[in-house]
Amino acid sequence: xxxxxxxxxxxxxxxxxxxxxxxxxxxxxxxxxxxxxxxxxxxxxxxxxxxxxxxxxxxxxxxxxxxxxxxxxxxxxxxxxxxxxxxxxxxxxxxxxxxxxxxxxxxxxxxxxxxxxxxxxxxxxxxxxxxxxxxxxxxxxxxxxxxxxxxxxxxxxxxxxxxxxxxxxxxxxxxxxxxxxxxxxxxxxxxxxxxxxxxxxxxxxxxxxxxxxxxxxxxxxxxxxxxxxxxxxxxxxxxxxxxxxxxxxxxxxxxxxxxxxxxxxxxxxxxxxxxxxxxxxxxxxxxxxxxxxxxxxxxxxxxxxxxxxxxxxxxxxxxxxxxxxxxxxxxxxxxxxxxxxxxxxxxxxxxxxxxxxxxxxxxxxxxxx
Amino acid sequence: xxxxxxxxxxxxxxxxxxxxxxxxxxxxxxxxxxxxxxxxxxxxxxxxxxxxxxxxxxxxxxxxxxxxxxxxxxxxxxxxxxxxxxxxxxxxxxxxxxxxxxxxxxxxxxxxxxxxxxxxxxxxxxxxxxxxxxxxxxxxxxxxxxxxxxxxxxxxxxxxxxxxxxxxxxxxxxxxxxxxxxxxxxxxxxxxxxxxxxxxxxxxxxxxxxxxxxxxxxxxxxxxxxxxxxxxxxxxxxxxxxxxxxxxxxxxxxxxxxxxxxxxxxxxxxxxxxxxxxxxxxxxxxxxxxxxxxxxxxxxxxxxxxxxxxxxxxxxxxxxxxxxxxxxxxxxxxxxxxxxxxxxxxxxxxxxxxxxxxxxxxxxxxxxx
Numbered sequence: 001x002x003x004x005x006x007x008x009x010x011x012x013x014x015x016x017x018x019x020x021x022x023x024x025x026x027x028x029x030x031x032x033x034x035x036x037x038x039x040x041x042x043x044x045x046x047x048x049x050x051x052x053x054x055x056x057x058x059x060x061x062x063x064x065x066x067x068x069x070x071x072x073x074x075x076x077x078x079x080x081x082x083x084x085x086x087x088x089x090x091x092x093x094x095x096x097x098x099x100x101x102x103x104x105x106x107x108x109x110x111x112x113x114x115x116x117x118x119x120x121x122x123x124x125x126x127x128x129x130x131x132x133x134x135x136x137x138x139x140x141x142x143x144x145x146x147x148x149x150x151x152x153x154x155x156x157x158x159x160x161x162x163x164x165x166x167x168x169x170x171x172x173x174x175x176x177x178x179x180x181x182x183x184x185x186x187x188x189x190x191x192x193x194x195x196x197x198x199x200x201x202x203x204x205x206x207x208x209x210x211x212x213x214x215x216x217x218x219x220x221x222x223x224x225x226x227x228x229x230x231x232x233x234x235x236x237x238x239x240x241x242x243x244x245x246x247x248x249x250x251x252x253x254x255x256x257x258x259x260x261x262x263x264x265x266x267x268x269x270x271x272x273x274x275x276x277x278x279x280x281x282x283x284x285x286x287x288x289x290x291x292x293x294x295x296x297x298x299x300x301x302x303x304x305x306x307x308x309x310x311x312x313x314x315x316x317x318x319x320x321x322x323x324x325x326x327x328x329x330x331x332x333x334x335x336x337x338x339x340x341x342x343x344x345x346x347x348x349x350x351x352x353x354x355x356x357x358x359x360x361x362x363x364x365x366x367x368x369x
Numbered sequence: 370x371x372x373x374x375x376x377x378x379x380x381x382x383x384x385x386x387x388x389x390x391x392x393x394x395x396x397x398x399x400x401x402x403x404x405x406x407x408x409x410x411x412x413x414x415x416x417x418x419x420x421x422x423x424x425x426x427x428x429x430x431x432x433x434x435x436x437x438x439x440x441x442x443x444x445x446x447x448x449x450x451x452x453x454x455x456x457x458x459x460x461x462x463x464x465x466x467x468x469x470x471x472x473x474x475x476x477x478x479x480x481x482x483x484x485x486x487x488x489x490x491x492x493x494x495x496x497x498x499x500x501x502x503x504x505x506x507x508x509x510x511x512x513x514x515x516x517x518x519x520x521x522x523x524x525x526x527x528x529x530x531x532x533x534x535x536x537x538x539x540x541x542x543x544x545x546x547x548x549x550x551x552x553x554x555x556x557x558x559x560x561x562x563x564x565x566x567x568x569x570x571x572x573x574x575x576x577x578x579x580x581x582x583x584x585x586x587x588x589x590x591x592x593x594x595x596x597x598x599x600x601x602x603x604x605x606x607x608x609x610x611x612x613x614x615x616x617x618x619x620x621x622x623x624x625x626x627x628x629x630x631x632x633x634x635x636x637x638x639x640x641x642x643x644x645x646x647x648x649x650x651x652x653x654x655x656x657x658x659x660x661x662x663x664x665x666x667x668x669x670x671x672x673x674x675x676x677x678x679x680x681x682x683x684x685x686x687x688x689x690x691x692x693x694x695x696x697x698x699x700x701x702x703x704x705x706x707x708x709x710x711x712x713x714x715x716x717x718x719x720x721x722x723x724x725x726x727x728x729x730x731x732x733x734x735x736x737x738x
Contacts, residue, residue, distance in 0.1 A: 105483065105501045108569065109474040110709060119662055127704040128662045132474045146665040200477065202569060202708035293488055293497045296515040335496040336580070339477060339571035347715040
């Protein structure tokens with residue numbers, strides 16, 4: 001995290017900004033407005049495991065060389081990271097570069113490589129605008145314009161599935177911008193699959209860990225590794241060495257039934273040794289709606305959930321701080337809650353949150369979190 | 370529509386099928402399965418205004434040359450069209466070609482140029498699988514496999530934003546396939562913007578007219594013209610000449626406030642002359658969440674909604690079959706119901722349906738619909 005104190009340190013524009021002209025693409029009438037751009041690394045990064053590596057990587061690549069290769073690559077994607085800042089600008093823009101790839105067939109480009117902005121109003125985070133990726137590499141776009149005067153506390157969620165290579169935030173040339181404090185308390189790590197990473201939310205801020213943070217005021221850290229949350233021993237070691245107040249395990253979707261059976265106990269106990277009293281909340285896999293008619297898929301998910309339940313229940317006999325949330329009804333009962341029969345859409349995530357959020361909040365509150 | 374009767378006409382495979390080998394990309398283990406492909410034009414097309422033009426166009430291009438150019442182009446996109454068929458195949462595949470373009474930043478490729486399949490079970494349409502577009506032009510993919518034996522009634526929703534150029538449906542070589550009857554009764558046309566056409570539902574079957582059809586058993590016909598539902602006189606003439614039992618107007622999002630003021634009365638009265646007694650249900654614009662902080666956007670939407678209300682209320686004095694649904698709360702109150710501040714996501718559509726569906730159903734029932 002770049003700025004840990006809450007004091008408003010107004011940044012020197014002469015030192016940090018590049019003066020640019022950007023063209024208004026939205027709104028009423030067309031005008032050319034002077035904007036200044038500030039490097040987001042001068043503001044406050046949130047949702048991130050503290051480390052000394054690249055700013056927009058979720059983990060320090062130099063320190064994770066023993067993790068599976070796919071997990072290493074996925075750790076470079078900026079899922080769950082957000083920039084917290086204050087500004088009195090009437091308009092906010094972004095100039096950012098990501099990797100050259102584009103979205104998978106089940107995601108929007110906005111979610112994959114774009115961003116969305118929230119502003120706090122009436123003690124609530126409210127959607128303010130999106131940064132639309134027009135190209136797959138570098139873009140400069142307006143996120144929101146024509147805002148009423150006054151100081152605003154902002155939160156900009158970074159791309160969930162692409163690597164963020166650079167990011168500058170644009171404001172009116174006469175406006176001020178400064179790092180804001182981290183609005184979220186404590187550290188709750190969520191380890192899981194693509195569903196944790198953010199597929200198929202329609203924009204980054206709708207990934208379920210991001211929604212949990214805004215809705216609870218707690219800091220949920222996104223360690224979702226698309227297709228690769230397989231509870232390997234090296235990943236258990238890595239997570240066990242992280243600082244955290246609680247841990248959520250949403251990692252049944254990716255491993256095979258045999259891997260669930262073989263790895264769950266070691267995964268939990270490895271982390272438990274280093275964190276003897278934190279709450280660990282395990283969640284069964286959401287329904288794979290592609291199993292509605294594909295009987296093999298349905299059987300396989302049920303088997304994995306049953307193996308996971310068996311393993312967690314066995315561990316619970318020795319571990320009073322280990323909890324299990326059952327999958328039943330997580331996505332509702334009309335089968336309309338996924339994009340592709342695998343990944344929840346925004347409706348599925350909303351239903352899932354209605355079920356898991358109160359359970360998570362209740363458990364955490366017992367620990368003073 | 371290709372097959373209007375409900376009798377199962379089992380199709381001669383010798384005449385209609387091309388025998389192909391397709392490779393299983395999903396499931397457990399890998400095997401090469403013989404599949405036969407049948408041209409979807411031999412099955413039942415639903416959700417379409419009857420016309421003599423190209424099978425997968427929503428309107429007959431030869432007959433709409435006086436419409437605005439953009440509307441003509443949009444009429445070639447297959448939004449709301451679906452193929453109804455019966456089969457006892459254990460696996461269903463698709464081989465289809467669309468236009469060469471790819472999705473906009475606020476849509477998934479599955480919604481833009483892919484398809485999704487529903488199967489009727491327990492008297493309800495249930496999600497069965499998606500046809501993922503791997504390329505932007507032509508694809509052959511498995512939609513669902515490993516199904517239990519037995520006859521299934523299927524509904525395959527076509528791409529919402531791309532032109533469907535050709536479509537073949539693949540089944541096991543030993544299986545049968547036949548046109549099914551249109552499962553939806555009556556004809557209710559919905560004229561509107563991108564929101565009607567299907568942006569930003571995550572897949573075609575989640576566009577709100579498609580959901581309305583499955584949930585009510587009524588045939589909602591998608592005349593959503595992205596960015597171009599501006600109530601032009603030529604469009605009013607075209608719609609007035611269509612056969613319909615009811616009409617829904619969700620066309621406030623695209624026109625300017627001045628166009629709403631100038632065109633609403635003429636649009637409604639032109640259609641009313643040809644359909645003196647059908648229910649016409651007008652809906653205000655959903656909230657544009659990009660107006661949460663952009664005061665100009667917020668003011669503009671409010672102005673359009675007010676103008677529309679004024680015009681509809683004036684017409685209602687002479688027209689007892691004209692109804693108005695207010696926009697208030699259509700997308701909920703947490704501002705999480707859109708993909709980009711403009712288009713509802715699946716959560717927004719779900720909230721919208723919870724509000725408008727019972728009102729629409731109640732009004733239609735008064736007319737025996």
